[in-house]
Amino acid sequence: MRILFPAVLLLWIAATGPVAAQEPTPPLLIRDVTLIDGTDGPPRPHHDVMVRDGRIETVAPTGGFDAFEGRVIDGSDRFLIPGLVDAHVHLAGGRRAAAEQQLRWLLEGGVTSVRDMAGDARMLAGLQQSLITGEISGPRLDYVALLAGTAFMSDPRLQAATRGYAEGESPYMIPVNEDTDAGAVVRLAKGTGATGVKLYAALDPAQVEALTAAAHEVGLQVWAHSAVFPARPVEILEAGVDGVSHAPYVIWDAAEPTPDFTLRAVGDFQGVPPDGAAMDRVVDAMVRAGTVFDPTLFVFERQAEADDDTARARAAWGAAFTRRAHEAGVIIAAGTDNAGAPLAGAWPHVHEEMELLVERAGLSPLDALRAGTRGGAAALGDLAHRGTVEPGKLADLVLLSADPTLDIAHSTAIERVFQGGRVVR
Ligand SMILES: [Zn+2]
Structure with a gap:
């Protein structure tokens, strides 16, 4: 174990790069949000984004998480973008x-x-x-x-x-x-x-x-x-x-x-x-x-x-x-x-x-x-x-109250900021 541990640690650092402190946080669900995910696709209304252990686990049309246990944030009439x-x-x-x-x-x-x-x-x-x-x-x-x-x-x-x-x-x-x-x-x-x-x-x-x-x-x-x-x-x-x-x-x-x-x-x-x-x-x-x-x-x-x-x-x-x-x-x-x-x-x-x-x-x-x-x-x-809101990526996210695709100035309509799945604003 004493020999293996540093090798494993090095691999982990190489694979993830620096990550912010990860105190255990409960799973998080952002429900029914318009998702602007940073990929080439268009904005997608009525989506759920589920986060566990600091990472995005699931991105899916709203409705699959009726019995979700964890913190739920209402995303209706809001817009979720990747962290800037x-x-x-x-x-x-x-x-x-x-x-x-x-x-x-x-x-x-x-x-x-x-x-x-x-x-x-x-x-x-x-x-x-x-x-x-x-x-x-x-x-x-x-x-x-x-x-x-x-x-x-x-x-x-x-x-x-x-x-x-x-x-x-x-x-x-x-x-x-x-x-x-x-x-x-x-x-x-x-x-x-x-x-x-x-x-x-x-x-x-x-x-x-x-x-x-x-x-x-x-x-x-x-x-x-x-x-x-x-x-x-x-x-x-x-x-x-x-x-x-x-x-x-x-x-x-x-x-x-x-x-x-x-x-x-x-x-x-x-x-x-x-x-x-x-x-x-x-x-x-x-x-x-x-x-x-x-x-x-x-x-x-x-x-x-x-x-x-x-x-x-x-x-x-x-x-x-x-x-x-x-x-x-x-x-x-x-x-x-x-x-x-x-x-x-x-x-x-x-x-x-x-x-x-x-x-x-x-x-x-x-x-x-x-x-x-x-x-x-x-x-x-x-x-x-x-850089994008996709399964497996770090849960660095920004929740906006106005649509930034209508006016880029709405990127400052910030309601919440998440980093590694934790609410930091
Ligand atoms: Zn410079």
Whole structure:
């Protein structure tokens, strides 16, 4: 037994990933609800969803649970969706107490999973552990170790996140140069508890390819900025990364890469049409590779609110490209690039990201909702356990009092939030 137990435990961790604390809870029945399950199917009225041991056990037309023993919640005139996923947050930029407050605010706002796209992994690992044990409450948390060319190592954000380490020596923000052993680097990254690596900046195509292959070999996801310089967007996609972030930066496939990666936000947004032949190449590469794309319209929209022509052009271009990508069948994930400070009375910003996907990028409300649920689970590489309301999946659910397929703003008509079958709001 002493020998077997750790092996079994490891298998369990590999099979499920991090899960929130599972105190025994009675079975739960959500009765007679309109189910918007995150799959390609249409909404289904009059359905029952039965949850046991934190997982969805049965989804069936109403009427099969007359003698149900457990907690029953009346779903009539209500709408059940999968828990929302913000596929792009940064939680560990300040104090732990602030991150804890933010996590609580996210969960109560319907966000049951987040992907943190770079920060102090020591803090993120601690937060993840506290979430799993139930010591604090918040979304399930996955995070990254960041790999970038040495040009990035002097960035003040990196220096803040790696305080206490000699420059370039943290295992979660790792400098990469032509002598780097890709296998050694991804094993370091794996040891931080990260779900994936983030390829950030100043990498050439050969480095992107080597790091991607090595990361996949040790079971890490690979997520990249859509332009990392000098590698071009299509070169990143063809290297087989699992996801790319930020719509406007793909414009660099149509231009000479700037030697200074910090200029990536200043593309030729007037000159390069987002639906022209050059960008078709990017879209085709995304479709061929099945890449998950988080355009992060929210953060560019916020930048555009400052009175700045470039920022406005960048936001509009990014939205137009996202429209084109969605029409071609690219998998979209809703990510904000900023979970934001918890504001009294404000909803988590992923709701606004879904609204922008509808208003600016032409998605239907149902497609935007999929981007905020199944798309996010795809971004995490965890469709096996999250993202849809189907038997066997984690019971992360949101009950709404208004139909989000009529108006995506109804995603905030939140009555209850369930995580692992427990009512958390
Ligand atoms: Zn980011």
